Amino acid sequence: MQASAYRDSSPAKTYISIGQIKSLGAALDLPETGGGCGTQGGEGKASCGTSAGPDDMPQEIWDKVKNHPCYSEEAHHHYARMHVAVAPACNIQCNYCNRKYDCSNESRPGVVSQKLTPEQAVKKVVAVASEIPQMTVLGIAGPGDALASPKKTFDTFRMLQEQAPDIKLCLSTNGLALPDMVNEICKYNIDHVTITINMVDPAVGEKIYPWIFWNHKRVTGYEAAKILHERQMLGLEMLTARGVLTKINSVLIPGINDEHLIEVNREVKKRGAFLHNIMPLISEAEHGTVFGLTGQRGPSAAVQDACMGGANLMRHCRQCRADAVGLLGEDRSEEFTLDKLEQMEVVYDLDKRKTYQDKVEVERQAQHTAKQEALAASSAIKVGDDLQVLVAVATKGGGRVNEHFGHVTEFQVFQVSSTEALFVGHRRVDQYCQGGVGDDEQLPSVVRAINDCHAVLVAKIGACPKDDLIAAGIEPVDQYVGEFIEKAALDWFNDYRARIASGAIEHQHRGDAQIRQGAYTNLTSGIALAA
Amino acid sequence: MPMKIIASTCTACSACEPECPNVAIREKNGTYVIDVKKCTDCEGHFDEPQCVAVCPVDGCIIKV
Numbered sequence: 001m002q003a004s005a006y007r008d009s010s011p012a013k014t015y016i017s018i019g020q021i022k023s024l025g026a027a028l029d030l031p032e033t034g035g036g037c038g039t040q041g042g043e044g045k046a047s048c049g050t051s052a053g054p055d056d057m058p059q060e061i062w063d064k065v066k067n068h069p070c071y072s073e074e075a076h077h078h079y080a081r082m083h084v085a086v087a088p089a090c091n092i093q094c095n096y097c098n099r100k101y102d103c104s105n106e107s108r109p110g111v112v113s114q115k116l117t118p119e120q121a122v123k124k125v126v127a128v129a130s131e132i133p134q135m136t137v138l139g140i141a142g143p144g145d146a147l148a149s150p151k152k153t154f155d156t157f158r159m160l161q162e163q164a165p166d167i168k169l170c171l172s173t174n175g176l177a178l179p180d181m182v183n184e185i186c187k188y189n190i191d192h193v194t195i196t197i198n199m200v201d202p203a204v205g206e207k208i209y210p211w212i213f214w215n216h217k218r219v220t221g222y223e224a225a226k227i228l229h230e231r232q233m234l235g236l237e238m239l240t241a242r243g244v245l246t247k248i249n250s251v252l253i254p255g256i257n258d259e260h261l262i263e264v265n266r267e268v269k270k271r272g273a274f275l276h277n278i279m280p281l282i283s284e285a286e287h288g289t290v291f292g293l294t295g296q297r298g299p300s301a302a303v304q305d306a307c308m309g310g311a312n313l314m315r316h317c318r319q320c321r322a323d324a325v326g327l328l329g330e331d332r333s334e335e336f337t338l339d340k341l342e343q344m345e346v347v348y349d350l351d352k353r354k355t356y357q358d359k360v361e362v363e364r365q366a367q368h369t370a371k372q373e374a375l376a377a378s379s380a381i382k383v384g385d386d387l388q389v390l391v392a393v394a395t396k397g398g399g400r401v402n403e404h405f406g407h408v409t410e411f412q413v414f415q416v417s418s419t420e421a422l423f424v425g426h427r428r429v430d431q432y433c434q435g436g437v438g439d440d441e442q443l444p445s446v447v448r449a450i451n452d453c454h455a456v457l458v459a460k461i462g463a464c465p466k467d468d469l470i471a472a473g474i475e476p477v478d479q480y481v482g483e484f485i486e487k488a489a490l491d492w493f494n495d496y497r498a499r500i501a502s503g504a505i506e507h508q509h510r511g512d513a514q515i516r517q518g519a520y521t522n523l524t525s526g527i528a529l530a531a
Numbered sequence: 532m533p534m535k536i537i538a539s540t541c542t543a544c545s546a547c548e549p550e551c552p553n554v555a556i557r558e559k560n561g562t563y564v565i566d567v568k569k570c571t572d573c574e575g576h577f578d579e580p581q582c583v584a585v586c587p588v589d590g591c592i593i594k595v
Contacts, residue, residue: 088544149545216578
């Protein structure tokens with residue numbers, strides 16, 4: 001029950017490209033790579049050569065990831081993914097996982113409401129793909145381990161390949177069974193595999209994994225962690241050799257593997273990992289996990305940032321449920337429960353999906369252009385060149401500032417400087433506005449979540465929260481409604497620098513913020529679904 | 532002495548089902564049950580009952 005957790009969703013500008021690591025992984029038979037992204041023109045590479053699409057990424061790799069919300073920070077604004085919960089069994093136990101917990105109000109890996117048979121899962125995927133044309137990726141992420149129930153996992157993939165051939169397939173695993181399954185993975189053209197790797201030293205591992213089920217025995221302690229580690233490394237090497245893109249998920253557990261993750265990063269890079277995603281431990285007593293009950297808690301924003309220092313890591317991961325549906329950070333699974341599926345007439349329309357996705361590409365190109373223009377304007381201002389601040393953004397998707405402050409359940413946070421507007425993470429909050437009325441008790445928690453930000457960009461904001469934000473030192477900004485986020489953030493930042501230059505304001509440092517992954521307390525109502 | 536699954540704590544994760552060398556485990560009403568006539572505690576097959584070794588819930592599968 002482990003990798004079931006923390007397996008899904010995805011990365012940011014943090015690609016570790018295969019080409020980059022080639023010299024380190026020389027012993028491995030890495031796939032042939034084409035020319036660098038930046039050297040080839042052409043359609044479909046909307047963000048090549050930019051921070052959102054690494055310029056050193058070979059074309060064929062970029063083609064694989066560009067529409068995958070979990071592998072491309074830019075894609076995650078536009079494309080959706082879904083998970084089907086067909087694989088409930090697991091072959092290991094993790095101290096941060098308790099799959100008994102089953103609540104539709106909670107969003108966190110390993111949690112699921114309805115388990116599906118492969119047939120039900122395929123029906124659900126086809127129904128969702130017809131309803132949501134931006135759904136391009138189907139993942140099997142548990143709620144156990146995708147490879148601990150290989151028959152269910154691969155039956156699902158096989159049927160999907162026949163019925164919805166344009167959907168990309170991916171899976172998550174803890175790696176224990178991985179080396180035995182690499183052939184099967186390649187047979188179904190699964191081009192993305194996520195492995196949850198929390199350690200490369202069994203002495204660290206035995207604090208995270210109480211046992212594994214291996215060769216018909218329950219193995220515990222150091223030996224269990226050692227076997228798991230060896231299988232993970234072997235599996236990763238085998239996937240790299242076969243040209244399958246791998247993402248490594250690591251759960252950051254303060255005091256246990258926080259410093260160790262630098263070493264994990266080095267080892268997985270060396271073996272050809274494409275991306276490394278470090279996500280904060282989600283741990284509360286009511287989750288009933290070992291860590292939850294022993295008081296082991298997740299990190300603050302600053303600790304997470306410190307761990308990420310220097311490494312190429314992904315930031316846009318939302319640690320979604322094993323049955324999530326929709327854009328990252330959104331969950332529309334309630335619309336596609338088994339009862340509702342039975343009443344749906346579904347026609348899989350490839351053309352309609354293609355038309356929609358073409359439109360998205362035009363939008364992406366526009367977003368990219370807007371950012372370049374804003375950057376050009378930014379470089380013209382010569383004040384406060386080394387200044388760097390965080391900005392929170394209220395958005396409901398499409399890469400634009402388009403959400404009302406009171407309706408936000410999750411802010412996107414961007415790091416802005418004179419040369420860059422870079423997405424660095426999400427902050428979940430309790431919705432401030434409930435049924436049209438502001439809830440003043442929620443506001444302090446919203447402020448805590450974005451306390452390290454200098455400004456919050458919104459489509460609209462009421463007078464009361466506006467005053468309270470200003471009092472807390474966060475500038476509410478509603479003049480960039482509907483604009484692309486990066487452009488809006490850079491324009492605001494230029495204005496901010498201009499005000500500093502004119503002496504109108506003085507730049508102040510902000511404090512730390514509280515990360516609350518997996519909150520989602522208001523998502524059961526129709527409000528979030530309609531957003 | 533055959534094994535028994537305590538239905539109230541079973542998460543229906545299905546991990547035990549394929550491990551049983553006697554094919555004694557099946558799904559029934561949203562949980563899993565062991566056929567006492569088929570269960571041999573894995574004697575002659577493995578060192579320990581496989582269902583107990585793989586079950587994620589401590590105390591969910593007991594001897595009766």
